[in-house]
Structure formats: C-alpha cells, structure tokens
Amino acid sequence: MSHQTAAPVEQQSSSNRASATLRRFLGSAAGRNIGLVIALLLLIIVGAATGGDRFTSISNVLTIVRLASVTGVLAIGMTFVIISGGIDLSVGSVLGLSSVVATLAAVQASAAAFWPLMIIIALAVGLAAGVINGIIIAYGNVVAFMATLAMLIAARGFAEILSNRTTQTVKVRGFLEFSDGNFLGVPTLVWIFILVSAAGWVLLNRTTFGRRTVAIGGNREAARLAGINVKRHIVYLYALCGLTAGIAGIMLTGRTTSGTSTHGTLYELDAIAAVVVGGTLLVGGRGTIVGTVLGILIFNVLTNIFTQNNLNTSVQAITKGAIIVIAVLIQQRFANRGVRKS
C-alpha cells in the first residue's frame, strides 16, 4: 500500500476513542508491520538472552541475513504474485534449474572470458520459466496452483537431465570472487537482497505496475472494466516472479559454489510462508514488501536461535508451523473486522 506511514497518534481523553484508534492503527498496513517488528524484537531478545554475544555479534547478524537472502529474494517476487491473487509453486525448482544451466560446462567455458554471463543466463532461465507460467495461467485459463505445480515438477526433471544428476562445481574465478565478496563490509548476497527488496518496494508502491497488481488481486473484474489488460499483466507478474527465482538461483550457486538440480527444494514453501506471515492476503488485494522482509527475518532469526543453542530441528519446524497459524489467525481477525485507516 502507498501509505505505510504511521497513523497520527493523538491524545484522546476517552479511553474508548483511544482503543478505537489503536484498533484502527493495528488494522492498517503500518500497524500490522509494527506487530511484526515487535515479534522480531522479542525473538532478538530471546536470542540475546540465550546466545549472548555469540548471537549479537556482527558476524552472526550478517550470517542470518546472508542465509535469509536467497529465500528473501524469492519472497519478494512471490509477494507480487500473491497480492494479485495468484501463487507460484515453481520458484524452488526454477531456482534449481537456473543454477544448473548457469553452471553447465559450456556456459562456464564461455564465462571464463566474461563471468557475468553466468548471471545473465540464470536470470534468463528464470524469466523464461516465469513467462511460460504466466502464459499458461493467463491465456490457457489454468489455475495458477496447477500451472506452477506442473512447472515445479517439470523444471526439476529438466534440471536433472541437463546436470545428469551430478553437482556441477563453479570454476569461474571472477564469479566466485563476486559472489563471495563484500562491499562496505556487507556480503554481496545481502546487498542483492537489499536491492531486490528496495526495487520491489518502489515497484509495488510507486509505479502503475504495482497499483494494477493490487487492483487485479482486489477485484479482477473491476480492473478489467477499468481498461487494464489483465491477462498481459498476469504474464508480467509470473515473469517477475520467475526472474526473482533466477536471481535466487545464481545467489545460491555463488553461496554453495555449485549448481545442482536439488538446489531450492521446498524453498517455495518458505517464501510463501514468509509472504503470508508478512501480512499479504492469500486471496490477494493487500500486501506489503516490508511485511515480507520482516517475515523472512523472523523465520531466519528463529532458525539461528535454534542452531546457536543446538536445539532439535524438529522442534524448530513445529515452532515455525505455529508461527504461521498464529500470523494467519491475527491477519483474519483484522481482515474480517474491516477496520481500515482512513
């Protein structure tokens, strides 16, 4: 939404009015994000209390964000698709496929002279898969869930054939230096996540593209009657989501210095969970990039706390599940109440 600024907090004599204002504020996009910030702060306090300096050290913070960055980029693209009322289950597979294509021997041979070629190839693969998804959904009138489920299965198979089910090691020095590098002390992967998030925020809140995405998710028929080419816009949306899968693919390739068909398995679910926990409605029409980023951070801080304290990963999975349910329950409370900032 375009108004993420906090509602003005006024002095209210009557406690009734104050609570009404509070309710309205918590129902607004900014208010829901405040809730996420509080949740994140609580987790950080828990982390600091149990892990101490080990948790709060700059290197640990950078580790958290670096690990968060791959699913984070996926979640940004996913936010757009979900706001439009769709879903993209294929991003994890497309991530794997783009990592495989970018690390093929032939590609690496050409990339020896010009290492950004690997990045270009990965993005092109993601974009192409997204365009295919979008065309099937928009012009084939196939439900997004099924179309992208088919892509999930097919892209994985395609990646297995191309890679011969082997892990392809990255040998291009330029690319390895880039992806493992730092700028101002911050790892490249984190920079990419920051840039993609910022670009996503601008695209959603400040451009006609974002505005139309919200309109299509909120009332597709009204959007069509307003003269928006809904089908073409849907193709653009899945292309964008595929592009983020390509970006995530080259990021994971850099982080693991390898390309394999198993990269990104089940990442789509982490991305969807972060988007929904971040306050985007699964039925579409409402959602924020800030919320998605907070959702991603909450999950990754949680993982870090569990790892730092050598806790059972199964308990961690149960905790994540509980967080998703609680977040959705809270979301529905506010959605049903229909209290909106005016």
Place this chain on the structure above:
Amino acid sequence: MINDDHGSPLLEVRGITKSFAGVAALKGVDFSIVPGEVHCVLGQNGAGKSTLIKVLAGVHKPENGELLWLGESVTIADPTAALDLGIATMYQELDVVDGLTIAENIFLGHELSTGGVLKVREAHKRTRALLKRLGHGDLSPSREVGSLSPANKQIVSMARALSRDIRLIVMDEPSAVLDSEEVKNLFRVVKELTRDGIAVVYISHRLAEIREIGDRITVIKDGRTTASGLVVADTPTPKLIQLMTGRDVENVFPPAVPVADDAAEVLRVEGLSVKGVFDPVSFSVRAGEIFGLAGLVGSGRSEILETIYGAIRPSTGTVSVLGAPVRTGSVPTAVAAGIGLSPEERKSQGLILEQPIFRNVTLSSFARFARTGFLNEKLERSTARTQLESLELRPADPDRAVGLLSGGNQQKVMLARWLVHGTTVLLLDEPTRGVDVGARAEIYSLIRQLAAANTAIVIVSSEIEEVLGLADRVLVIAEGETLDIVAATDIDESGVLDLVMKGSAA
C-alpha cells in the same frame, strides 16, 4: 431541452444481438444518442439492459448489428476501446477495488505517471477537484474505498468516469443506492454534464426520475427495443408501462387466495435485530400466507431473511416455527425446523452449478436418501424427477447440470430442494432475478401454489411491484428500520416509495 431533429447522433445502435450459451439476451436493439441529451433506457429486470450496457462498454461483443460512433462504424473490442472512444460506464455492481484509495480507484487503468512511476500528488490534486465538482469535497483522496458507504462508492465510480475525456457516460441505475438528497446531487451533476455536451445514457426503472431528468426514452422488452427515442415530455406513463410489460399486465400475478381465518401461525419473528444492519423487527406469517419485505437495496431486507435462516447471528430477538423457538445463528437448526431459503445470488449462494439437478435437489435432505452414509442415487433421481415434473421444469432430466439451465429453471431447482425437504417456511430472496419475463409468470404461480399448500412464505424483491403483486401483507423497510406493516391491497408502488423516501430522510 435539446432538439433532436438537428443534433447529429453521437452513437447509433443498430440491430444489436447477443446470446449466451444459446439463450438470447438481446434480440435486436436500435436507438441513437445525440450529444448533450439524457437518454433513458427503460425495461424490466431481465429485459437485457445490463447486456446492452456491457456491449457499449466493450465487455460483450455483439453477434449481429452495428455500432456507429459519430457516423462511422466501430467495433468496441474491449473496455479500453470503449474508454478510448470516450464511453465511460458506471456499473450497478460498483466496480471499485476496495483495497485501493479513492484516488487510486479513480485513476485505475489510466494512472498519472511518468515512465511508469506514479505521480501521486498530481492524482490527489485532480481527485480533490473531481470530488468537489461532484459535491463531495469532504472525502479525502487517500481514503480507502472499502471503508466507504455504497453511495460514496457510487461517487467514486462517477468521478472515475469523469476523470477520462468522455463524450458519453452510461449510468446503470445510479440512484439505486442513493438517498433522496444524493439523488438531487446526482441530477445536478447530470445537468452539468449535458450542458457541456456530454451525452448520458440513464438506466432506471423509476419513472419519476426519468420524468425529472430524461430527454428521450428507449424501451427494451425481452431483448428487443419496443420503442426508440420517445420524447419524455410527450409520452404518458401508462404507455411506457404498456411498452415495458406488454399487454397482459393484469395477468402477470395470479389472483391472491385469501388466507383462512383459522390458519395457524407458522413463523414468528420477535424483536430480531443485527447491530448496524437492521433494527428490531417483529412479524408473523400464517400458513398459506405470503409476506413481503419491500425496501431499497441495502435496506436490510436480505439480511433479515439470512438471519431468520441462521446464516447471520442476530444481536437480539427470537425466531419460532409453529410455536417452538428455533435457536438462532445456526443454519442446520433452521433447516431442521423447516425453514428454507432461496438466496439472492442463486448461482453463488444456492446452487452447485457443475453438479446435476438431482444432487442439487437432495442437498438439504441427505437423511432421507442415505443409509449409514451411503446415498441411494436411484431414489434421489426418482424423487427429483417427480418434483421437477410437478414444477413443470422441462425437460425433467435429473442428470442435467444446473449450470446449463435458464434462470427460471434454476429457481425451480431451488424450490424443488425445499419441497423435497418438506419446508414449512420458505424465504425467497429475489425469486425472479435473472428470470426472463415469460418464465416469471410461471414462478409467480408456483409461489402461489406453494402458499396454497399451506407453506408460509416470506419474499424479498427489488421490484416493489412484484412484492405487492404476490404478497398478502407487506413490511416496508428503509435503512434497517421497519416503517410499516400493511395489507398489500392497501398500498401501491408510489406509496411504498413515499414511505421509504421519508424514512431515509429522517
């Protein structure tokens, strides 16, 4: 007043036809619109007005016929093409996006931007100017449309039309959601537009409004123009009604059968209310009686039915059937007590369109057709067939998918469901919506027959005439407040509207 002899037409519609899945919605529509006039299109529900609007808006493509824009033949391929010509449409179903702000809605599809980047401040400035022109300068451009009243959403819809460079604006029953003060405001805006040479196509079935605002009238009946370009001032009302309804106006409603004096009270509603939706309402319906709720859209009519049916939890009040209280807020309890509802939106709330008729008919009565959870389809089919035959649904094929049936036959399937269930209280919300005029008379006589078989019936309809024609007694409601309960013979359509208008103003 315009002089149409000298105005060359802005838009000419010639012999337009359109059908959906073999059912003809438009069978030949002809009329022409000149700049600066208010051209009223009159017709009953189901006459084809909505389809006509959507043809002009580029939503539906006509099969035959021609559209001439400024004398030149045009095809309006999609909504963008219509808007590019200068035709804007205000739809009845309020085509706004709740999650966007007023400004965002107004400029949706033609956002003010440079290279894709929005010019928010400029959009807000222009929105403020538009709202002020429409007499609603108090609305903030950044307010979310979802929080607005239906009347204010209508304002947004109109502002959106005016935000474009338009020559023709189509208004589909714009007054339906407006109170009398807002209607005056609407007329002021319409007059301003026509003074600037913009043509207005005004759809309504309120004759009084047409007299006040219209220049010429085109009447549509059963998808055909029965009269085109009549000058409002020269056309008496009885003639319009005759053109709209055909000759046999008198015979549409079957004669009322007086309710027996000793008829038992079947449904009793006592002090029923839903906070913020409708105030406490009390009435009772006897066996064989048809009780009507008359009021405008949004007056709380449908919600009263849904509350009796248990779909909405009431804030106060009780419902009893045959003297026994029914626990409120639970549909299964209401159905078990013998209450059935044929909802307003049959397609989305009542029927499972992909499923065959018999499964739709038996949906509320599984207990009768199942042994330990296994359904006896043979019995389901034969029961459904018997019921369809008695309702004269042709062909009485229980295996046909409900989605393939006409509106009238879908309504019969709804009725069949409750007849099979053995319902004692039947709630009918808009029983003839989407039912063509021919099939209506049939539905009316079925409703009468059901009443004659001692069912207590409560009926809601947007067409006050329909409520008055069918019901024995009528409850008049405005903005959730019960204004009066009268015998249907003691009040006419204008009497109801008078009450409603006064009630809204209060």
